[in-house]
């Protein structure tokens with residue numbers, strides 16, 4: 001189970017995967033099974049609506065299959081979960097221009113550094129952009145990462161309009177022949193209207209300067225925040241049209257079911273998962289693998 005990051009996701013294993021797998025191994029798919037499965041899924045942050053739908057579909061599947069064979073039923077359940085995570089839109093795991101957004105402390109800066117590290121290891125020329133001009137510490141944090149992983153960091157002047165910083169950084173990206181432009185932005189609560197407007201402006205500037213270049217926007221979601229992240233996704237989606245989600249701090253939670261809720265409610269794919277502060281603690285999200293481990297323990 002979770003062979004790749006076994007220790008890091010141990011909490012999810014202990015609190016979710018082991019319960020799901022024990023439940024299925026009872027091999028009796030009666031009312032108490034469905035009730036307990038519901039409790040486990042809701043407890044794992046899957047959300048009430050998504051959980052109820054999953055249970056309803058599983059009942060239908062079992063009736064159709066006309067069997068109580070554990071492996072067959074388990075497999076049907078796995079497929080129902082995977083269906084929710086695999087979305088039809090084409091996913092771009094290595095976008096040329098990435099705008100990273102999210103609420104305060106959701107792990108954006110750490111993630112962009114990890115991603116830049118991956119690109120650099122693949123021989124790409126990366127420009128990281130420090131979009132938080134209000135907090136000197138934010139710029140310093142990104143510069144320190146730049147030094148550690150050996151990539152260029154574009155920094156504006158203190159208190160400079162972040163949109164102006166994006167303008168300069170985009171020109172530098174074009175003129176100096178970088179392969180990737182990865183933009184870190186200031187954390188913003190979805191309730192702060194002026195900050196959300198600022199994000200819209202940043203997006204407009206990028207689209208204008210980077211003509212013909214697709215700008216990908218990912219939302220950093222702290223897995224520990226659970227259901228609260230649904231509202232965040234909604235507001236950020238309205239401001240800038242999100243293309244995907246990066247789920248961070250999976251090492252700090254015993255839940256993780258929020259991936260299903262986000263996918264089901266906003267049709268947003270989880271692109272990467274992060275599970276630690278270390279630069280290596282990042283992985284492309286693989287729905288099939290994640291679900292398999294979750295159901296089989």
Ligand SMILES: Nc1nc2c(ncn2[C@@H]2O[C@H](COP(=O)(O)OP(=O)(O)OP(=O)(O)O)[C@@H](O)[C@H]2O)c(=O)[nH]1
Nearest residue numbers: 104105106107108109110187248249274275276277
């Ligand atoms: N355990 C754990 N900690 C993480 C992970 N990602 C980030 N952190 C820590 O969470 C804290 C916040 O991370 P940042 O990357 O600074 O978050 P941010 O979204 O850039 O924060 P703001 O710029 O203030 O909005 C830091 O202490 C990180 O080291 C993760 O996957 N797991």
Ligand SMILES: [Mg+2]
Nearest residue numbers: 108109138187
């Ligand atoms: Mg930051």
